[in-house]
Amino acid sequence: MPSPFLKLPDKYEQEFFNEIVRLNFLRSRNLALVLSLLNILFIIFDIKNYQEGLWYWYTPSGYLTLFYLHVFLGLILSIFLLLSWFNRLKSEDQVLTRWHSLLGTFFSAFIILFSSCISINDQLLHNQITVFILGSILIATNNYLKPIISITVFASSMILFMIGITFLQSDLDVLKGNYINGTILIIFAWFLSFTIYNMKIQDFISQKTIQQKNKEVEDYNNDLIEINNRLEESLQALDESQNVIFTLASALESKDTYTRGHSERVANYALQLAQTLGLSLNDQQTVWRAAQLHDIGKIGIPDAILNKSGKLNEEEWEIMRSHPEMGENICSTLSFARNFLPLIRHHHEHFDGTGYPDGLKGEEIPFLARIITIADAVDAITSHRSYRPSRTIDYALEELAIGKGSQFDPSIVQAFIESFNYA
Known part of the structure; x- marks a missing residue:
């Protein structure tokens, strides 16, 4: 039975992983910018909820925790954007460092785990896991995670989610539904991430195959051009010398x-x-x-x-x-x-x-x-x-x-x- 994991040729492995690191870094930075703008809106809504008396500074509640989570998200996103600016990629051929790989991986793991925390807190407010769903699918489709990394991150977020809702959700029917939906979600998100990663490998191999074929065709055409040029030169020289050759050949045969x-x-x-x-x-x-x-x-x-x-x-x-x-x-x-x-x-x-x-x-x-x-x-x-x-x-x-x-x-x-x- 063939393995579900596509195998990269050894000569392409480093180039492929460099491309993955570059894409994850750039996509994570762009997504962080978008989330930072959205988080500002979330904090504004939190303040509005405070003004409407939905939460108080010294009274523990879901809305207060949500406000703290949004502030924490803003802090992490700001630090991430600052680090990504210091390690920004200025050109396509710039050498990648460990920072680029770490930042891309950290951002993916953080967003999935943070989405899990938001949905845990939502058990105190709306009994929903919408943010967990959105965060997991967003990272699965936005970033290319290696299978071992993706299964580790998604499994960790699932464990955190299950433990969190078990303590905060008192309605057993809702808790049961969230268990089932969360499990289905995390399996789907990981499978989506795995499929997209494999598709990227296939696309990369196809590109390299096309490039190799194009190079072979180009080299072959260059060889043909060179041969044609030599033939033209030889034919021209032959035309110039044919009278001499015929004269010599005739003289030899007459002897x-x-x-x-x-x-x-x-x-x-x-x-x-x-x-x-x-x-x-x-x-x-x-x-x-x-x-x-x-x-x-x-x-x-x-x-x-x-x-x-x-x-x-x-x-x-x-x-x-x-x-x-x-x-x-x-x-x-x-x-x-x-x-x-x-x-x-x-x-x-x-x-x-x-x-x-x-x-x-x-x-x-x-x-x-x-x-x-x-x-x-x-x-x-x-x-x-x-x-x-x-x-x-x-x-x-x-x-x-x-x-x-x-x-x-x-x-x-x-x-x-x-x-x-x-x-």
């Missing part, structure tokens, strides 16, 4: 007929792998562009080496292995390519550190460069070369599996293989 379409296919494999890994749109765009230009450095490789039908000797391999650095140097002059220069330079690094040009190992190799390495290998295996025929994609996947942990990043290879197996 090496076997690499025609290679960069585009590698870019598509790399993009597919980036999407499989769930990378951001920005990373997908970066890896696609870097893959398009990863071999651009081959434009500086002599045709004799680039188009050699047989295997390269050690000296020729040394020259061929310089193409990542050449590609980095060529693209360093293009503003839109500066953020993926490391991907061009390191796309031939091996996961075990045996690659080139810098012999990087494992996590030292940029993550997106590791993606391009796999995409490059897949297309190289499945494309026709002067020294061997093209192989199937299944053969390429087997080669990737063999190279896990040595040439390739194991986790990325596994994701690539699983994506093909799933398809």
